[in-house]
Amino acid sequence: APCIKICPTDAVSDEGVDTEKCIGCGLCVMVCPFGAMTYTASIAEKCDLCADREEGPACIKACTKRAISILDPAKVKAKNQQKFLSKLAGVYEPDQKKGGIVHVLTSQARARLVLEE
Structure with a gap:
């Protein structure tokens, strides 16, 4: 039915x-x-x-x-803060599911990355 x-x-x-x-x-x-x-x-x-x-x-x-x-609001907030601070510090980590390398970006590349999002 x-x-x-x-x-x-x-x-x-x-x-x-x-x-x-x-x-x-x-x-x-x-x-x-x-x-x-x-x-x-x-x-x-x-x-x-x-x-x-x-x-x-x-x-x-x-x-x-x-x-x-x-979702736990505290965990979401902490994750978003960490992501933002990493961008400011110039650390860019590719998607962890795909594996990857940690890149330390130059100030010019860092500015481009922050402005794109």
């Missing part, structure tokens, strides 16, 4: 809807060709990042494009 296939959290099955898994996205209601699926929300709720789920937020798992993630 389309509603079973489209459910990002596998909450819909032949037996019914597992309310513990359902995130209320309404996709099953939209694709049901028989109008058998309904969704009623009696109260408004704010996202709590699925605090009761051991696996973490359902939206992160369901997002096939990996556009949603949870």
Whole structure:
């Protein structure tokens, strides 16, 4: 059934809807060709990042494009600061996944690199 296939959290099955898994996205209601699926929300709720789920937020798992993630703001800030300071100091490190060499740039090359970004 389309509603079973489209459910990002596998909450819909032949037996019914597992309310513990359902995130209320309404996709099953939209694709049901028989109008058998309904969704009623009696109260408004704010996202709590699925605090009761051991696996973490359902939206992160369901997002096939990996556009949603949870990051530690302190780590992101530290990484960005380090990147900026490295540019100012004239140290340029290529993408670490590809391996690479640390280049110490001349002031002219350093200025060009900073201005390009």
